[in-house]
Amino acid sequence: MSQDAPILIIGAGQAGATAAATLRSLGHDGAIVMVGGEAHAPYERPPLSKSVLADEQQDARIGVHAAGFYAEQGIDLRLGTTVASLDPARATAHCADGQALAFSHCLLATGGRARTLPALPEGQPRVHYLRSLADARGLRAALRRERAVLVIGGGFLGHGGRSRAAVAAARRAPGVLGLAGATCAQPRHRPAPGLRHRVDPAGRQ
């Protein structure tokens, strides 16, 4: 392991972007490389289920840092790059595109992903998972044209009173239905106005 090699941050989300900024603010002046599988510079996800669903102008306002921040701070941001495997013994990360990235230290900030339902795979027309900016854009477009929407997931994102996913859907489609799964017998948050809530008595997800 070379101490001259960069600190490698895998995952260009809020955690990765904040960690990179913190390293600089604490005085680390060595190389930092941050790789992210998405095409977008690090952004905050909370607006994806709220303001972004209502307003396209918000897409450009949700960055964790201003657009020029990474270049100014000497943070080598590589977007659209997915790390496929790690070789800790050789302190090297291997990317899906064939790049090998040496590191002195590696920070895994790979976050989470939406739990998919086998019967509703991603990529099907009319099925929208909500995790990324690309997902929110697709859902925003769909909410403009659909009259009835089923929200699956009775937690904070799908059901909560501030969630635009629920609010926007309920406004457009009187027949909107919130469905809580087996692990959420009753929603923990007040439903959005106009949202009808149903718990499957059989507890099916």
Ligand SMILES: Cc1cc2nc3c(=O)[nH]c(=O)nc-3n(C[C@H](O)[C@H](O)[C@H](O)COP(=O)(O)OP(=O)(O)OC[C@H]3O[C@@H](n4cnc5c(N)ncnc54)[C@H](O)[C@@H]3O)c2cc1C
């Ligand atoms: C729609 C929505 C609304 C939310 N609203 C709220 C809210 O109101 N309040 C709240 O507290 N929290 C909210 N959250 C949760 C909050 O946004 C997350 O806790 C936060 O995004 C976690 O940040 P993270 O950087 O750890 O992970 P993530 O945001 O998941 O970022 C991880 C990044 O790493 C990338 N990545 C993963 N694997 C690899 C790899 N192998 N190679 C390269 N890149 C990789 C991913 O593509 C992703 O861009 C919301 C989440 C969503 C999806």
